[in-house]
Amino acid sequence: MAEKIIISADSTCDLGRELKEQYHVExxxxxxxxxxxDYLDNVTIQPEELYRAYEQRKVLPKTAAVNAAEYIQYFEPWVKQGYDVVHVNLGGALSSSYQNCCLAAEELGHVYPVDSCNLSTGTGHLVLDGVKMAAAGLGAGEIQRRLNERRGRVHSSFILDTLKFMAAGGRCSAVTAFGANLLNLKPCIEVDNRSGAMGVGKKYRGNLDKVLVRYTKDQLAGYEKINTDKIFITHSGIAEAYIELVKKTIQETMHFEHIYVTRASCTISSHCGPNTLGILFETEA
Known part of the structure; x- marks a missing residue:
């Protein structure tokens, strides 16, 4: 008899309502x-409200992890109904959510946490991979094991239009942000898929439309054996013309079965500010 499996994730997977409903992701x-x-990310508050608070009152939000008690309350009804739950967390280097999820799993049993070592739709890739594995009949423990192996294949990066939000949140100095603005520099923020930590990659110079094209081509040229099943374009709120420009660049460079466009959650958006855009994909090995 096939196992009853729920595939679940933190809200920071950034899959968006349509994909979550299509693939039955909790x-x-x-x-x-x-x-x-205290608000719930993308439930009782949206990114635009965070941007307005900063622009009008110069206040930034703080983000907080899900605690173990909340996870227990969330998972327990499924466990009592006989389900196993595979839950994909925001990277442990970025949040204590994974650690708290593990505590809940120890308390309840039948919960299989996965440290994505990633964020946004980098996590979302693993979630959809888990959905496919469950549909193929794999058990929760095997799905957890395979996702832990697979996370090193996920490549996530973003172009920041401005460092203003990162400077205001203490994630870079005001001097660095001023210098980047003065020189019209737009840094590429890359996720280390072995640890989940973020670092600065190539720094691009110029207008956003030209930068996004160069960045997209650089990322797709930078890896061998890219998995062409799916790629995400994820943004924190940006003009549709930029999204279409990146989508066109992807299509002219490489064929993907699915190009998904999603909007980043409040947790992600609060750190990078508006006009941030990234492409996120997997390699075969």
Whole structure:
């Protein structure tokens, strides 16, 4: 008899409502603390509200992980119904959500946490991979094992239009942000898929339309044996023309079966600000 399996993730997987519904993905929101009020990421607050708070009042939110008790409350009804739950977390280097999920799993049993070592739709890739594995009849423990092996194949990066939000949040100095703005530099932020830590890659110079084209071509040329099943274009709120430009560049460079466009959650958007865009894909090995 096939196992009853739920595939679940933190809200930071950034798959968007349509893909979550299509693939029956469950998710649990992280916390957004804005002006001493606790909101649920992309449930009771949206990224535009964060941007307005900063532009109008110069306040930035804090983000908080899901605690173990919340995970227990979330998973317990499924466990009692006989389900195994594979839950893909925001990278452990970025949040304590994975650690807290492991505590809940120890308490309940039948919960299989996966540290994505990634963020946004880098995590989303693993979620959809898990859905495919479950559909193929793999058990929860095997899905967990394979996703842990597969996370090193996920490549995530973003172009930041401005360092203003990172500087305001203390993630880079005001001097660095001012210098980047003065020189019209747009850094590429890359995720280390072995640890989940973020670092600065190539720094591009010029207008956003030209930078996005160069960045997209550089990323696709930078890896061998890219898995052409799916690629994500994920953004924090950007003009449709830029999205279409990147999509066209991808199509002219390489054929993918699916090009998914998704909007980043509040957790991701609060760190990078508006006009951030990335392409996220997997390699075969």
């Amino acid at each position: 998710y649990y929101p992280l916390h957004i603390i804005l002006e001493e009020k």
